[in-house]
Structures are given as C-alpha cells and as structure tokens.
Amino acid sequence: MRRLLVLFALLLTACTGGGASTTGAGPSPAPAFFDPCPRADAPKVDGGLPSITLGCLGRGSKVNLAALRGPLVVNVWGSWCGPCQEEVPALQAFYLKAKGKVALLGVDYNDTRGSAQDFAGHIGMTYPSVVAVDTEIRGHQPFVFSGLPMTVLVDASGKVVHVERTPFTKVGQLERLVALHLGVSL
Numbered sequence: 001m002r003r004l005l006v007l008f009a010l011l012l013t014a015c016t017g018g019g020a021s022t023t024g025a026g027p028s029p030a031p032a033f034f035d036p037c038p039r040a041d042a043p044k045v046d047g048g049l050p051s052i053t054l055g056c057l058g059r060g061s062k063v064n065l066a067a068l069r070g071p072l073v074v075n076v077w078g079s080w081c082g083p084c085q086e087e088v089p090a091l092q093a094f095y096l097k098a099k100g101k102v103a104l105l106g107v108d109y110n111d112t113r114g115s116a117q118d119f120a121g122h123i124g125m126t127y128p129s130v131v132a133v134d135t136e137i138r139g140h141q142p143f144v145f146s147g148l149p150m151t152v153l154v155d156a157s158g159k160v161v162h163v164e165r166t167p168f169t170k171v172g173q174l175e176r177l178v179a180l181h182l183g184v185s186l
Contacts, residue, residue, distance in 0.1 A: 034058025034120065037128045038103060048158040049074070052115035054130035057116055059110055063130050070154040071102040071159035071182040073174070076137075077129075078109045079119035081148040087167040088123050094174045094186075095127040102184050109148060110134050153181045 037060030044051050047051035051066040065074075075091055077084040095104045106129030108116040113131060122131070137143040142152050142163045151174070153162040162181040168174045179185045 020184050023055055023096065028164045035126055035128050036060040037063050037130060038068060038105060040069065042067045042069055044177065045158040047160055048065065049152070049154060049160065050137070050143070051139060052093040052132075052136055054107070057106075057120075057131050058128040060128065063105070066158075067163060068103075068105070068154060069158045070123040070156050071178065071184050073098075073102060073104045073178065074107060074152040074154060075104065076109050076132075076143065077144070078111050078148055078151075079115045080111065083151045085119070085123070086169065087149055088125055090168040090171045090174060091125075092125055092127065093171040094168075096120040097171065097175075097186050098178070098184075101176055101186065102182065104128075105130065107132050107137065110139070111121055151177075153177065157184060 018116065034057060037056035037058070037109075039061070040063070042107075049065035049068060051064060051114055053062045053064045068074075073094070077088070079085075091104065091106075092178050098104065103128045105129055108129050108131050110133055113133070116129070116131065119125075138145070142160050143150070145164070151164040151165050151168070153164075155161045162177060164177060175186050
C-alpha cells in the first residue's frame, strides 16, 4: 500500500509540473524577466491599433497601443490557452532573432498577473508583454476574436497589415509572414 501511495505522489508531482503552484501556496518560480515595454507617443492612425492603454506585465510603464509603430508583431496570449503555450518557444526564438529589426509585444489576455508571470518564467519568455482583461480589448479592431492565440502585424506607419489567428509552431512561419507583410527578412 505504501508503494502505491509513493507511486501516486510521484505521478501527481509529474503531472503538475513538479509541485509548483500558481495559487500562492507552496514554491513558485522566480518572476519572469521581461524586457521593458515599449515607449511610444505617436498619434492614432486610421487602420491602426486601438487607443487602449495597458499596464506592463514586467518592467516599464503603461503602453498605449495606438501609439505603437512597426515593424511590430503583437501576439495575444493567455497562460490558460493550450495553443498559446505551444507557440511561445517559436515567438521567443523570433524575438531573439529579430531584435533591432522587428519588435514583439505580447498582450496577456484575461489572466491573473501571477499566473501570467509564472507561465512566462516556466517557459522562458522574455519579450515584453502588457496585461489586458476582456472588456479592455475585445471588440476593438483588430481584436475581434473567438479564441487565442492571435497575432497582429503592424507596419512602420502604425497600420495593421495582417491578422493571423492560428498558432505558430516554427519560427520560420512567423518569419515568412513578417517578410511578406512587413517587408523585413531575417
């Protein structure tokens, strides 16, 4: 009986990620090290991101999405979203490869700050992210969606030039879209 209990405890630990908790009880990983959120103060443009100001998940001040200019990739994600979890490694690889040529901003959607930071810390996400609740972004173009993840490409003038509603499993998929829609080859 004791062996069965030990085996059950080991299996439970393996299925829950080593016993880490996102509820605050027990040990949790160190907060993710996000790069600072972008600073921008450009005016809103027709066909651009909505004028919504969101708090930075890591370091930096609030970000007004309408003030951002590209080339920029905006990825809407949530720690609770399975396809989002699967695409983060490709996004992180893209972020490191594209640094200085194409910016990447995550928009953490309908999450708790602690869950988002725990998730990012576990998976090694370092690109800047802002925090949004449903009522802040949903329904504002281009954030009309029925599920996550969602990726938006913004050109140098601030105009949204492409919206992708499927997850990226390889960095090359995102590189091809960036080359096609933003004119930047990596």
